[in-house]
Amino acid sequence: MSNPTPPGGQNQPAYGQQQPGYGQPQPQPQQQPYPQQGPVQPYAQQPYAQQPYAQPAYAPYPQPPGTNVLAIVAIITGFLFPIAGIICGHIARKQIRQTGEQGDGLALTGLIVGYVFTSLAVVYILVYVVIFVFIIGSIGVAGTMYS
Template sequence: MTYPPSGGTPDPYQPAQPYGQSSDPTTPYNAAPDPISGQPGGYPPPTSGQPYGQPPPYGQPPYGQPGPYGQPVYVQTPGTNTMAILALVFAFIFAPVSIILGHIAKKQIRQSGEQGDGLATAGLWLGYIFTGLMVLVCIGYGIIIAFAVSNSSSTY
């Protein structure tokens, strides 16, 4: 009987043969030379300059030598403007300061190219809104106090 059985289908009770292994159990695995490189065993020739079978060197290359992809490029992107962050924070703490910080931040961002223009704009808007609300509340208190004083009786 021949292996695999005639008919083209492998025997379902036999384990599958690994890729590249002959169906003849007496032939060692990958003993035939590779048709592309001509190396015995079908392995490609070593390309790293290391002796065949040795692992490649690990770790970083010595100082001053570029790695396999060249030297890394470090690009510093401008950060977020600190005044813009403070403008947004102070909009909730003390709004008039937020207006001042927001204008300073927008000027610095135009000059330096930093990020944070949206934060400065939000700080300005909130600063103006909360300052306006604070002024309206103070005027309302003044009206209430004036009304209370004018209607109070001073007959003691």
């Protein structure tokens, strides 16, 4: 019924094999080189203490040190209570040098803001006192002129 011969009328050899010469017998189909095997047997389990090839545990990526809390407090109190900002800023910078935490810029900013606001408060108080003394002095001079 069906002819296993390809359309060209000749059996073509597999890739890499030589063609049979004129008058040589045609090669017979070969059997499979590997016999079929039965179901695969699982490997025998090894005892728990002897498990080779264990992957080494990797250390987690180290977290960078956090920001110093006193540095944050220094910048906030530098605006509200300048003297507290100065004190917290100095303490924070000392802690940052010892521990290696972040926040040196915040502590320095808290110090600068604290010093600037303290100096502005001192200048304001001095101007207020000078104006008050001037007013009291002018009232005292005006009061002696009419008597």
